[in-house]
Amino acid sequence: MExxxxxxxxxxxxxxxxxxxxxxxVAELDSWKKGFELEMKSIVDDAAENNxxxxxxxxxxxxxxxxxxxxxxMLSIPDVFISILEVKEDAGHKQTE
Numbered sequence: 813m814e815x816x817x818x819x820x821x822x823x824x825x826x827x828x829x830x831x832x833x834x835x836x837x838v839a840e841l842d843s844w845k846k847g848f849e850l851e852m853k854s855i856v857d858d859a860a861e862n863n864x865x866x867x868x869x870x871x872x873x874x875x876x877x878x879x880x881x882x883x884x885x886m887l888s889i890p891d892v893f894i895s896i897l898e899v900k901e902d903a904g905h906k907q908t909e
Contacts, residue, residue, distance in 0.1 A: 822897040829890045841883050848883070852876045 820828075828834055852873065859869055 816896060818893055818896060818900075820893065820897075822894055822901070825890050825893045825897065834890070838887060841887055845880060845883050848876050848879050 855869060855872060858864070864872075
């Protein structure tokens, strides 16, 4: 796995998390999640009407699960960046000791 090299400071990530831009991004991604959840809930009704194969239903459910996990990861990116920067900062302090 390639090491992520961040050019942003921890304080800049925190400022970004508090920004209107991030709030708008979160609102959009939350809207996606709601849409995926509604689609997931409609699978049973769709199956009753269209009689898809079990494999087709499972693939659809897996696809939706993957989309939800991707959105959850996107929402966590600022926190992931903060964690990376904190580890880097801790490593820098240990090297100077």
